[in-house]
Amino acid sequence: MKETLIFGHKNPDTDSILSSIVVADLEANLQNTNVKACSLGNPNKETQYALNYFNVQAPEVISDVSSDDTVILVDHNDFKQSADSIKDAKIYKVIDHHCISGFDTAYPLDFTVKPFGCTATILYSLYKTNNIEVNKTVAGLMLSAIISDTLLFNSPTCTPADKSTAEELAKIAGVDINTYGLDMLKAGTDLSSFSSEELINLDAKQSEINGKKVIVAQVNTVAIDDVLKNQQDIESEITKVIDNKGLDLFVFAITDIMACNSKAIVLGNCASSVEKAYNVKLENNVAFLEGVVSRKKQIIPVLGENL
Amino acid sequence: MKETLIFGHKNPDTDSILSSIVVADLEANLQNTNVKACSLGNPNKETQYALNYFNVQAPEVISDVSSDDTVILVDHNDFKQSADSIKDAKIYKVIDHHCISGFDTAYPLDFTVKPFGCTATILYSLYKTNNIEVNKTVAGLMLSAIISDTLLFNSPTCTPADKSTAEELAKIAGVDINTYGLDMLKAGTDLSSFSSEELINLDAKQSEINGKKVIVAQVNTVAIDDVLKNQQDIESEITKVIDNKGLDLFVFAITDIMACNSKAIVLGNCASSVEKAYNVKLENNVAFLEGVVSRKKQIIPVLGENL
Numbered sequence: 001m002k003e004t005l006i007f008g009h010k011n012p013d014t015d016s017i018l019s020s021i022v023v024a025d026l027e028a029n030l031q032n033t034n035v036k037a038c039s040l041g042n043p044n045k046e047t048q049y050a051l052n053y054f055n056v057q058a059p060e061v062i063s064d065v066s067s068d069d070t071v072i073l074v075d076h077n078d079f080k081q082s083a084d085s086i087k088d089a090k091i092y093k094v095i096d097h098h099c100i101s102g103f104d105t106a107y108p109l110d111f112t113v114k115p116f117g118c119t120a121t122i123l124y125s126l127y128k129t130n131n132i133e134v135n136k137t138v139a140g141l142m143l144s145a146i147i148s149d150t151l152l153f154n155s156p157t158c159t160p161a162d163k164s165t166a167e168e169l170a171k172i173a174g175v176d177i178n179t180y181g182l183d184m185l186k187a188g189t190d191l192s193s194f195s196s197e198e199l200i201n202l203d204a205k206q207s208e209i210n211g212k213k214v215i216v217a218q219v220n221t222v223a224i225d226d227v228l229k230n231q232q233d234i235e236s237e238i239t240k241v242i243d244n245k246g247l248d249l250f251v252f253a254i255t256d257i258m259a260c261n262s263k264a265i266v267l268g269n270c271a272s273s274v275e276k277a278y279n280v281k282l283e284n285n286v287a288f289l290e291g292v293v294s295r296k297k298q299i300i301p302v303l304g305e306n307l
Numbered sequence: 308m309k310e311t312l313i314f315g316h317k318n319p320d321t322d323s324i325l326s327s328i329v330v331a332d333l334e335a336n337l338q339n340t341n342v343k344a345c346s347l348g349n350p351n352k353e354t355q356y357a358l359n360y361f362n363v364q365a366p367e368v369i370s371d372v373s374s375d376d377t378v379i380l381v382d383h384n385d386f387k388q389s390a391d392s393i394k395d396a397k398i399y400k401v402i403d404h405h406c407i408s409g410f411d412t413a414y415p416l417d418f419t420v421k422p423f424g425c426t427a428t429i430l431y432s433l434y435k436t437n438n439i440e441v442n443k444t445v446a447g448l449m450l451s452a453i454i455s456d457t458l459l460f461n462s463p464t465c466t467p468a469d470k471s472t473a474e475e476l477a478k479i480a481g482v483d484i485n486t487y488g489l490d491m492l493k494a495g496t497d498l499s500s501f502s503s504e505e506l507i508n509l510d511a512k513q514s515e516i517n518g519k520k521v522i523v524a525q526v527n528t529v530a531i532d533d534v535l536k537n538q539q540d541i542e543s544e545i546t547k548v549i550d551n552k553g554l555d556l557f558v559f560a561i562t563d564i565m566a567c568n569s570k571a572i573v574l575g576n577c578a579s580s581v582e583k584a585y586n587v588k589l590e591n592n593v594a595f596l597e598g599v600v601s602r603k604k605q606i607i608p609v610l611g612e613n614l
Contacts, residue, residue, distance in 0.1 A: 097415055098415055099411075099412050099413060099414060099415050099416075100407065100410050100411065100412060100416075100418060101411050101412075102411075103407050103410070104406075104407065104408050104409075105406050105407060105408075106406060106607075106608050106611055107406060107422075107608065108404055108405055108406050108420065108421075108422040108603075109406075109407075109420065109422050110420070110421055110422055111407060111418065111419070111420035111421075112418070112419055112420075113415065113416065113417070113418035113419075114415075114417055114418075115414075115415040115416055115417055129436040296415075300413075301413050301414065304413050
């Protein structure tokens, strides 16, 4: 029998990749051993730092699924963010912490979504309720995912459950949360090797908001202005994407993970919605978004009210 | 602060009403006491039998929700089967065992769907994982919901978890499953007091299948031919609904819960899809559906492949 494939969203972030690996361990402990963690893209530098630290291999990258695949979706449920042929596959389970949107199957399935800051926080609760012991490596992976998704508890998406779970996991993993967390986050802010085209695709999520086609991309940095040095080149890449995909809006958020602010390059015929949403003026296509670090909590829903 | 409203789908069945009452108890045990079980319609005779047996009041019937309501959805997630203004309310939680379809919120929430035969089976697992004791009344309500949804374990929707849960609950409730179950199911088959118009609306679910507008209604009986005595009158009521709602298909399944078969009155411009789906000929608009008792498992998906 073919292995059940476990994967997170396209442009995988740390939670998508590490939680897929953790779910494979969890399923094996639930006597479902015929599973394989994989991913819809390569790990980014932050994720790779965590994989190296805990000495775990990156999962195999797959390009799509087919009708004879059974899958477990992690860290996403929107078909637009999943494998292109996800509608053909048999979805066995979903474990996620995002809004439910664009999900539709003709059969009932096991679907667990909780309003936590990270998928890994849900996973740890599943280990607990099933009385399964969490080993040091798995604890390290879940901890890394939580640090990533909550920006070391600085994101407004962070819930008390994320924080207390991370503290328990740090003990099992034997690391100091702050030291390890800052090192891991900083590893992800090294953007020097990326072309502008790669940069705007590193963590880009497309959605349909009030009938408008929108991409909100985000990169983490410790020096926003270094990224903006290439603004002209970045804008020309964004414009290509807008034209190719017929987008109404492209928001490229450059987030300073230490200062917990963002600057966003905003292009598209709905660019003024960002001015309205944050009561700011775009200057040279750039908006300063004070205190904004979370796409999920501080960008997507705010745009939703103003598009 | 306004109470959080807990309710199941329109045309509520036993699971929708009893599981709403149970979720109110569960939430109270989770320290969320500001909740109220309600329903989008009156209990049917089967549900009323269970309420009387365990001496529980029927929940208050509400007609709709508004933007200042916070709600918990039980036994459904499709907005089309929920309160008309469900999109305006804040959905706090969903506990369900159906396909996920037409659900969409701009915020993440607590969403638990399992592929069991009954919502109450999920609820019992939540009592267990939260170490909450189940009292005799609550056990009786959950047991009744499982017996109803699985037709006393005869429906193909019944899973091993439903059966084992029902057996545990029967012990706590202090009833014999078969004796109590048959009495309760039979109470629901007394259709004598209903007009044809009421009959086709008792448990009707509208869905969009491959772009076609379809209603599949179902009644349980122990004598199919008694119901068919009024076929002409029933057909004229169905035709009115088809015209009013612009339906492509209306399937009125009359299910013999003892013999575990159904006959269906089939009308609409897509009526032939039922012939194709079950390899039968409609005779005088009626199809015999051998072994068919479950709308969810044996009608909706089969139509989906043939519409």
